[in-house]
Amino acid sequence: xxxxxxxxxxxxxxxxxxxxxxxxxxxxxxxxxxxxxxxxxxxxxxxxxxxxxxxxxxxxxxxxxxxxxxxxxxxxxxxxxxxxxxxxxxxxxxxxxxxxxxxxxxxxxxxxxxxxxxxxxxxxxxxxxxxxxxxxxxxxxxxxxxxxxxxxxxxxxxxxxxxxxxxxxxxxxxxxxxxxxxxxxxxxxxxxxxxxxxxxxxxxxxxxxxxxxxxxxxxxxxxxxxxxxxxxxxxxxxxxxxxxxxxxxxxxxxxxxxxxxxxxxxxxxxxxxxxxxxxxxxxxxxxxxxxxxxxxxxxxxxxxxxxxxxxxxxxxxxxxxxxxxxxxxxxxxxxxxxxxxxxxxxxxxxxxxxxxxxxxxxxxxxxxxxxxxxxxxxxxxxxxxxxxxxx
Amino acid sequence: xxxxxxxxxxxxxxxxxxxxxxxxxxxxxxxxxxxxxxxxxxxxxxxxxxxxxxxxxxxxxxxxxxxxxxxxxxxxxxxxxxxxxxxxxxxxxxxxxxxxxxxxxxxxxxxxxxxxxxxxxxxxxxxxxxxxxxxxxxxxxxxxxxxxxxxxxxxxxxxxxxxxxxxxxxxxxxxxxxxxxxxxxxxxxxxxxxxxxxxxxxxxxxxxxxxxxxxxxxxxxxxxxxxxxxxxxxxxxxxxxxxxxxxxxxxxxxxxxxxxxxxxxxxxxxxxxxxxxxxxxxxxxxxxxxxxxxxxxxxxxxxxxxxxxxxxxxxxxxxxxxxxxxxxxxxxxxxxxxxxxxxxxxxxxxxxxxxxxxxxxxxxxxxxxxxxxxxxxxxxxxxxxxxxxxxxxxxxxxxxxxxxxxxxxxxxxxxxxxxxxxxxxxxxxxxxxxxxxxxxxxxxxxxxxxxxxxxxxxxxxxxxxxxxxxxxxxxxxxxxxxxxxxxxxxxxxxxxxxxxxxxxxxxxxxxxxxxxxxxxxxxxxxxxxxxxxxxxxx
Numbered sequence: 038x039x040x041x042x043x044x045x046x047x048x049x050x051x052x053x054x055x056x057x058x059x060x061x062x063x064x065x066x067x068x069x070x071x072x073x074x075x076x077x078x079x080x081x082x083x084x085x086x087x088x089x090x091x092x093x094x095x096x097x098x099x100x101x102x103x104x105x106x107x108x109x110x111x112x113x114x115x116x117x118x119x120x121x122x123x124x125x126x127x128x129x130x131x132x133x134x135x136x137x138x139x140x141x142x143x144x145x146x147x148x149x150x151x152x153x154x155x156x157x158x159x160x161x162x163x164x165x166x167x168x169x170x171x172x173x174x175x176x177x178x179x180x181x182x183x184x185x186x187x188x189x190x191x192x193x194x195x196x197x198x199x200x201x202x203x204x205x206x207x208x209x210x211x212x213x214x215x216x217x218x219x220x221x222x223x224x225x226x227x228x229x230x231x232x233x234x235x236x237x238x239x240x241x242x243x244x245x246x247x248x249x250x251x252x253x254x255x256x257x258x259x260x261x262x263x264x265x266x267x268x269x270x271x272x273x274x275x276x277x278x279x280x281x282x283x284x285x286x287x288x289x290x291x292x293x294x295x296x297x298x299x300x301x302x303x304x305x306x307x308x309x310x311x312x313x314x315x316x317x318x319x320x321x322x323x324x325x326x327x328x329x330x331x332x333x334x335x336x337x338x339x340x341x342x343x344x345x346x347x348x349x350x351x352x353x354x355x356x357x358x359x360x361x362x363x364x365x366x367x368x369x370x371x372x373x374x375x376x377x378x379x380x381x382x383x384x385x386x387x388x389x390x391x392x393x394x395x396x397x398x399x400x401x402x403x404x405x406x407x408x409x410x411x412x413x414x415x416x417x418x419x420x421x422x423x424x425x426x427x428x
Numbered sequence: 429x430x431x432x433x434x435x436x437x438x439x440x441x442x443x444x445x446x447x448x449x450x451x452x453x454x455x456x457x458x459x460x461x462x463x464x465x466x467x468x469x470x471x472x473x474x475x476x477x478x479x480x481x482x483x484x485x486x487x488x489x490x491x492x493x494x495x496x497x498x499x500x501x502x503x504x505x506x507x508x509x510x511x512x513x514x515x516x517x518x519x520x521x522x523x524x525x526x527x528x529x530x531x532x533x534x535x536x537x538x539x540x541x542x543x544x545x546x547x548x549x550x551x552x553x554x555x556x557x558x559x560x561x562x563x564x565x566x567x568x569x570x571x572x573x574x575x576x577x578x579x580x581x582x583x584x585x586x587x588x589x590x591x592x593x594x595x596x597x598x599x600x601x602x603x604x605x606x607x608x609x610x611x612x613x614x615x616x617x618x619x620x621x622x623x624x625x626x627x628x629x630x631x632x633x634x635x636x637x638x639x640x641x642x643x644x645x646x647x648x649x650x651x652x653x654x655x656x657x658x659x660x661x662x663x664x665x666x667x668x669x670x671x672x673x674x675x676x677x678x679x680x681x682x683x684x685x686x687x688x689x690x691x692x693x694x695x696x697x698x699x700x701x702x703x704x705x706x707x708x709x710x711x712x713x714x715x716x717x718x719x720x721x722x723x724x725x726x727x728x729x730x731x732x733x734x735x736x737x738x739x740x741x742x743x744x745x746x747x748x749x750x751x752x753x754x755x756x757x758x759x760x761x762x763x764x765x766x767x768x769x770x771x772x773x774x775x776x777x778x779x780x781x782x783x784x785x786x787x788x789x790x791x792x793x794x795x796x797x798x799x800x801x802x803x804x805x806x807x808x809x810x811x812x813x814x815x816x817x818x819x820x821x822x823x824x825x826x827x828x829x830x831x832x833x834x835x836x837x838x839x840x841x842x843x844x845x846x847x848x849x850x851x852x853x854x855x856x857x858x859x860x861x862x863x864x865x866x867x868x869x870x871x872x873x874x875x876x877x878x879x880x881x882x883x884x885x886x887x888x889x890x891x892x893x894x895x896x897x898x899x900x901x902x903x904x905x906x907x908x909x910x911x912x913x914x915x916x917x918x919x920x921x922x923x924x925x926x927x928x929x930x931x932x933x934x935x936x937x938x939x940x941x942x943x944x945x946x947x948x949x950x951x952x953x954x955x956x957x958x959x960x961x962x963x964x965x966x
Contacts, residue, residue: 184872208467208489232875237858239460255871298746301733303726304861306612307439307461308735308803313727313746320727320747330440330739330803336460337859342870344727347747349869351709353722354751365720370752370762373719377677378766380702384674390654394664394673397625398680398756399617401723402731402743404779405756406616406623407631408771409679412760413658415651416767420627420636420658421673424620425681 045114056113062106063091071119072285073106074128074159077196079245080284081206081332084108088196090128090159094118125163132156132165137172138219140191142248153324155247155281156194158288173219183231185238185254185341188223192250195221198282199242199251206334211236240340244325244333245282255341256322260295260314279312280327299326302339303400309335311343320344381417390418397424432633432825434618436607437571437818438737438805443468444605447566449559451479451501451591452577452954456486457858459575459611462736466573475566477559479504480577481853482925483918494559498851498923499581499840499955500549505590506835507545507553508560510537512597517564522599526824529832533593536834548837567598568606575611576855580953582841584945589833596830602820612736614862615726619734622790622806623783627658632787648786662949665696675702679756680723684712685863685931688951689906689942706759709865712931723756724749731757731776732798734806738816740793741803840955841943844922848904848957850888851923854936855954860929867929880934881914883925884960889915894962901961902926907938910963924960 046053049069056065061084066073076088086108093106096116103124106117118124135156136142142157159165179188200223203212211234215224225234243251279297281287297312310329314322323343325333356373357365384392395413397406406424413422442448442465455463463486470476470489478487479494479501487493496504512518513534523530542553563570572595578587591608600606612618624631634641642653659667661683667673676697687693697703697716705717708725728749734740749755754762757776764771773779777795784791792808792815804815807825819825844850859876861867868874882902884894894900896915901908902924911926911934919925928936941956 184875205471206464206468208471237460238876296746298727298744299742300726300744300746301615301735301741303615303866305459306614306617306736307459308615308733308737308739308741309461310741315746318747328802329741331461334461334464337873337876338861338867338870342859342861342867342873345871346866346869347725347727349709351869352725352750352753353708353710353714353720354753355722356752357720359718370754373721374759374762374766377704377719378763380675381677382767384702388674391659392672392674393677394659394661394675395625395677396661396664396679396681396683397620397623399614399620400680400726401616401620401756402726402729402776403616403619403623403734403740403783404731404776405679405729405760406620406625407779407783408757408760408764410623410625410631411649411771412763414630414645414653415649416764416769418654420654420656421664422625422658423627423661423664424617424625425661425683425686426614426617426621 047111047114048116050117050119056111056115060111062093062095062104062109062111062115062117065111066093066106066117066119067285071117073119074155074162075107075283075285076156076159076194076247077198078107079198079202079282081282082198082201083205085197085201089131092124092127094121094124128159129163129165130169132160132163133167133169135194136160136165136167137170139194139248141167142192153244153247153282153287154249155283155287157248162288179223179229181230183238183254185240185337186231186243187252187254187257189250189252190222192248193223194248194250196247198245198247199223202241202245207237207239207241209235209237209239212242238337238341240335240337241333243340244335253322253341255345256314259321260316282327282333284327297324302335302343304338304343307331309339311335311339313344320347385417391421393417393419394421394423397422399425433610433621434819435609435611435737436601436820437605437609439465441605441818442466442571442573442609443472444569445469445474445566445571446569446605447475447477447562447571449477449479449563449570449572450486450490451505451572451574452579452587453573453575453611454480454482454484454486454577454855455573455611456484458613458856460858462573462611475562477562479559481920481923483920492555492559494551494555495920496549496551498853499583499843500837501578501581501587502583502590502835502837503540503545503548504551504556505587505594506537506540506837507542507556508563509533509590509593509597510540511542511557511560512564512594513537515561517561518597519567519599523597526599526602526830527596527832528829529834533832533834563594564598568600568603570598570600571606571609572600573609573611576613577954579610579945579948579950581955582943582945582952583838584950585947586833586835586838589835592830593832596832601824601830602818602822604818607818610736616733618736618738619732619740622734622787627660630786631783632789634787645786660949662944662951665693668696668700671699673700675704676700677704677706678713678717679706680708682707682711682713682863682865684716685928685935685937688937688940688953690935690937691907692942706756708753711863711865721759722749722751722753723759724753728753729755729757729776732780735803738805739803740790740798740806742795742798841952842905842941842955842957844957848959849922850958850960852902852904852939852956852958853923853925853954854940855925855927857927857929860927862929863931864929877929879912880926880928880930880936882911882960883914883916883919885919885921885923886915886917887921888960889913892960892962894960899963901963902939902958903961904939904941904956904958906941909934909936909938913960924958
């Protein structure tokens with residue numbers, strides 16, 4: 038290949054983008070702002086090229102080929118067509134074949150509301166019909182009552198993203214593919230119970246699953262079902278798109294009552310991105326934020342433990358002052374703040390500023406910590422401010 | 429010795445290292461998402477060496493587990509540096525241009541032969557030699573990651589310096605995929621120090637005892653500032669007991685459970701005349717307070733957290749706080765008003781703008797940028813600065829040459845003896861967090877770790893006649909508790925391991941020792957002496 042040829046740009050649906058050596062076609066077409074559905078692809082894993090949804094037509098030096106864009110390498114001067122009539126029809130048929138193998142993928146409320154349901158998004162986009170092919174028997178459900186991961190394999194399309202993310206990315210080796218072809222199932226050693234497997238409940242299998250076969254059991258039933266189920270004749274309008282495990286965005290279902298807030302996991306110092314899911318002002322769960330530097334990764338705490346402590350009945354709800362009997366009594370903010378400021382002023386003025394100390398917190402925001410040290414230095418007049426990072 | 433306390437490099441860079449030396453970090457359990465980058469590096473052919481007294485899970489991915497005796501990090505690290513100098517494996521040009529104190533260090537390390545280190549640490553000399561050679565050969569694409577296993581010792585500062593010596597020798601500061609990377613434990617432990625919630629530092633690590641620094645802040649804040657550095661938490665507790673410190677305001681920390689030798693911190697807070705605790709739950713510390721203020725939790729506030737790799741990231745409010753609970757920043761602004769010092773700040777964004785104006789390392793960061801670009805890594809001095817992926821690129825962050833620090837082995841303050849024949853070392857488990865106030869209220873988590881366990885080596889278990897799962901009594905000179913025994917070779921012979929997330933049933937910190945690093949006053953959570961006894965109940 039001459040150096041001149043390496044500089045020849047690539048044409049994606051008429052959009053010209055530069056060619057760079059070693060790039061896959063999928064990455065190039067995303068450079069051009071084009072999008073194709075993917076079902077077996079997770080941006081954190083080696084591409085598999087098995088679901089065939091990302092097929093595109095490429096032309097180089099007059100040769101025309103149809104290739105899986107996730108695995109095919111781009112070439113200088115290549116021309117890529119992502120949505121020829123033939124390919125669009127092919128994708129629709131592939132989706133309809135998958136629909137014949139599984140239960141109604143729109144039956145769960147999470148499927149409509151959460152960000153990783155790339156299969157449902159593709160079905161909507163391509164108008165695939167559930168009854169084009171005769172249904173075939175679905176995979177058996179796993180009888181696994183662990184508290185976190187619901188495993189409904191009657192929605193499994195055998196993309197094997199769950200086993201790949203578990204074995205290649207997490208390297209936890211908790212689940213594997215057992216059997217072949219239509220009889221293949223996802224199995225965890227040794228008795229198919231995740232609690233007794235090496236599973237750490239990082240939840241990445243749930244997050245990468247494109248159909249909802251794997252879902253967050255703690256959120257089951259908390260999200261009100263979508264206002265309309267999937268209807269082939271009048272596919273609902275997608276409302277918003279959010280970053281998905283594929284590295285692309287995914288169009289969500291019309292779950293207008295669900296709201297997501299992009300924030301940071303409250304546990305360790307890695308600072309993984311999460312979206313908090315709220316509905317009617319209530320916190321109902323969370324999902325990873327695939328646009329964050331953490332690439333959607335979480336551990337069990339961030340995945341399954343970041344919201345229900347917020348909703349705990351044991352939260353403090355009012356200021357409390359200890360009475361003469363050593364019991365706490367609820368008081369107004371005015372009473373509490375007046376008492377605190379009087380006491381602090383008293384010790385500051387009578388015993389001196391250094392008789393006061395403020396211990397700030399590695400758990401709260403930087404803005405609150407800034408104000409804590411400023412309060413100590415400016416209002417109390419001492420540098421006796423410290424934080425819990427020593428202990 | 430080169431700059432501020434933070435990861436020199438970024439989390440993603442770990443995946444591209446040729447060698448990763450993990451010392452005193454149980455990464456797969458305490459920082460699972462960082463361990464993914466280590467596993468990825470190993471898959472790509474990187475050499476992972478784990479130096480740890482315990483056979484932690486990460487050793488499964490390691491080429492070598494250097495299983496040193498608790499509290500002997502310095503002999504091992506010094507002996508590695510000894511080998512690197514003796515065999516002239518160091519980066520001579522880097523040492524000449526970017527460091528100071530090499531001659532003194534090499535002289536100091538004469539005695540730290542691998543054989544001498546073996547005597548102290550029980551690590552075979554040839555393991556030390558191989559690890560040293562491999563580290564030098566992989567440099568400058570060799571990353572060192574450490575955490576509390578290094579710092580939570582009475583010689584913690586010296587441990588960190590011994591780590592730094594290795595990286596300086598081999599030119600690993602200021603290089604991609606390299607550096608010295610302390611993995612931080614709490615969501616905003618970086619931010620709390622960045623903000624100057626420290627007795628010595630104003631925001632942005634500007635030293636309070638420097639007149640020009642104080643002058644700048646006095647001008648901005650409009651009041652004279654105290655000249656002398658303040659006291660640390662540990663000193664403050666002693667002064668409460670003595671009666672010199674009268675009142676304490678504690679924001680979001682369960683001190684009584686998380687501090688060593690729980691009896692001591694409880695005694696200190698009881699001695700104080702006035703205690704305010706601001707938190708989201710009633711906890712053992714709040715119970716000792718005179719006034720308890722209900723705070724909003726992370727999901728209920730706007731603001732920023734700064735992660736382990738110096739990345740300032742936006743935290744956003746998703747729901748209203750319960751009842752009358754208020755955001756920490758709001759309560760503090762209210763208190764300023766009650767002290768008749770209104771601040772004229774209305775939102776967290778206003779507060780951030782004041783921080784950015786005063787702390788040069790953060791000056792280029794604004795909420796507008798964070799919302800548009802995502803998290804930004806400091807130092808970020810100007811609005812057009814992209815942030816800093818790794819530190820020390822052209823010169824050390826301190827502006828000075830990297831200082832070698834000759835340090836000596838200091839054994840733990842309390843070592844096992846006839847009465848208390850085992851070491852206790854404490855740490856974390858993946859599915860529980862710190863004192864358990866949050867994970868303890870997360871549904872399902874109780875099934876993962878139903879109760880705390882004292883992890884005991886099978887050899888010790890046989891000697892004591894203890895079987896897996898039975899209740900045992902663990903005692904130290906400071907206290908005792910009953911706990912389930914877990915017989916496992918994760919614990920080395922002669923040492924037990926416990927976490928501290930089940931304070932109601934197993935208050936681990938009644939056992940730990942109130943010994944501290946003499947510079948940072950970080951407690952020696954990683955080593956104290958205990959006795960384990962069979963309870964003999966059915």
